[in-house]
Amino acid sequence: MSLTARGAPLAGTVAGFDAATGWGVVEAEGGAPYPFHCTAIADGSRVIEAGIAVTFHLAPGHRGLWEAAGVTPR
Numbered sequence: 001m002s003l004t005a006r007g008a009p010l011a012g013t014v015a016g017f018d019a020a021t022g023w024g025v026v027e028a029e030g031g032a033p034y035p036f037h038c039t040a041i042a043d044g045s046r047v048i049e050a051g052i053a054v055t056f057h058l059a060p061g062h063r064g065l066w067e068a069a070g071v072t073p074r
Helices: 003-007
Strands: 010-018 023-028 033-037 053-060 066-073
Touching: 033 053, 033 066
Parallel strands: none
Antiparallel strands: 010 023, 010 053, 023 033, 053 066
8 A cells, every 4th residue: 555545535334343342344445444443433432333434544553454543424
């Protein structure tokens, strides 16, 4: 992924979210999955339902992988 692409807003859908752990997965349009923590939900709610359409940015993650950040319902 290029450096300019990681800051571009992406669209996707929340594929799953576990409120007990605070971790979820956003599936980008095109199918790539990106994990996210509840602290990455932009409105501060800390909970989001699976199936919700969202926009997000990519950020370096805890394990050297890309994660969704600034997860915002559309």
